[in-house]
Amino acid sequence: MKLMLGALLLAAALGLPPFLGAAWQNALNTMLIASLYALAFNLLAGQAGLLSFGHAAYFGVGSFAVLHLMLATEDGLAFPTPLLPLAGAAAGLVAGLVAGWFSTMRSGVYFALVTLAIAELFHSFAPHLKELFGGESGISGMRMPWGDVMFGTVLEVYYLTLAWVLVCGLLLWGYTRTPFGRLTLAIRDNEQRVRFMGYDAHLAKTVIFAVSAMFTGVAGALQAVSNETANYAVFGAHVSSQVVLFTYVGGATLFLGPVFGAVAFSLFAFLVSDLTRSWLFYQGLIFVLVMLYAPTGIGGAVTQWLHQPRARIRAQLAGPALWVAFGGLGITCGVVFLTEAVSVLFGLDYANLKRGAETLPDFALMGLNWAPLSPLTWGLPLGILAGGIFALRRGVRRLADTEPTSDTNATKEGLTA
Missing domain, CATH: 1.10.287 (Helix Hairpins)
Structure with a gap:
């Protein structure tokens, strides 16, 4: 049943977009990026129990890394356009290792505050570091052709994003089935017991943080490839808070739960933002109601019913x-x-x-x-x-x-x- 449902969704994701307008294709692209961002965040928050309030830092690092690579390809560097998000993955991994080492020295609310402070440091310094982040105007680059694909239409970018999201989603799912994935759940449930068993909990949490940041960097890279630009606003608190809403409204206790939240909120923003200026208020109200009456999220409520x-x-x-x-x-x-x-x-x-x-x-x-x-x-x-x-x-x-x-x-x- 699950395989059949997955096959139907994949067939729809592959076959439906060519029959939609550019606006809907762009909205679907946004949903895919938000879904990968939420899955990467949930690896840290839902599976490891480490709630980060500053994941925008690694989303933004991935965006700017791929834009620098795009500028290099414009200058003649022979690098395949479909592999551009690898730059975001590498940048997110390095930033996650460094930031994760310091952040995971603390736990609970102190960990969350440290992650928030790191993201705010990026947000504050980015406008002043013009060589890295382009100042207040940011950096812009162009998608170069690769083979017979020009990457000049929204549909071509959508299929590139879909491929990366599917691959990253499968890798994240495979991670949960590994012994280290089980250790991640053990750290969430009882970190002290993990230490007594002889594991280095700090090192393990650093690795988990880095893996989450790596996939977050891929999501940021995909957004930069799609928009062909980014500025310091990508490090803003709203980018960090969005993924928290996606994850907990969708269901942090399920692997695909955050996808429900990402798709729901992305679709809500696409449909409602043009109708009223109060759409952010409604989004926050939905979050409050879900937390009050369905704390397991949309995915948890549906799963309990089924x-x-x-x-x-x-x-x-x-x-x-x-x-x-x-x-x-x-x-x-x-x-x-x-x-x-x-x-x-x-x-x-x-x-x-x-x-x-x-x-x-x-x-x-x-x-x-x-x-x-x-x-x-x-x-x-x-x-x-x-x-x-x-x-x-x-x-x-x-x-x-x-x-x-x-x-x-x-x-x-x-x-x-």
Whole structure:
């Protein structure tokens, strides 16, 4: 079943893009890069239990490394364009070894703060190091032709990205099946016991950090190849925070869990960012709701549903799932209306509209005109929001009352690796 599903997804990834427009091809490319970035990050955070707040450092190092190589190929260096991301892998590996050695001297919140500080150092110094990072304007390069492939279209870049993401994904999956991959899980579960068994935990964590940084560098290189440019903003905190959202919304306890989060948020940004300026607020709200009501993430919730041992238990979960769905819909409608209404009322356009008016003028939203002082304008969305919260809480309580069997618990424990 899993092989068939994987084959269908691969066939869709290979055959569907030529029939889509350039915008959708670019969006799919972004999803692939985000997925690899999240998988690399999850090796460190989900499998080793080392939460990094500064993984943008290695994403950015990979981007700039490949851009320097692209500039060299423009000057005549004979280097195959499909192998350009190797520069990002090498740069990420070296940076990960150095930074990982110091970062892994501490654990917990101190480790997270050290990684954040390293990324902020890159972000602060990059605008001043023009030879390495091109100053504030950054560095730009061109993809050179290779063989009969020009790499001049979004579709050609998409297939290059797809190939690299598949190879790196398989390598990361293979890593989890190695003895060192098992040691990674052991460090997450009980580092002290690993030390008592005679392993050098610091050295092991450094290697894990470096491997994660290497694949992160590949993701950064793929983005640079796609955009043909990068600047110091790639080291920003938002790049580090994005991958945390991808991973934990998708499910850090599953290997492919972060892919769910990366695809969901990338698709959300592509579809919603042109509709409203508040899309980042909605993205953060989704993260909060998932952490509150589905802490195992999207992948964990779906896996728990699919691996119920009997159809009867699935039938028991159907009712609570409908309550959760209706609650989520009600909360979405209420929050979206209130957010967009406040955005309109405090926006510059409405400020210009109400100048000279004796009363507050009506505002247009969702195809209708609304009176700012009318009880209906605020009572309707608040009522829908309250109903959504009630339905969601009821559904969550009913889901909690449906206890999985011991077989289900055993299945879940086997999947957490």
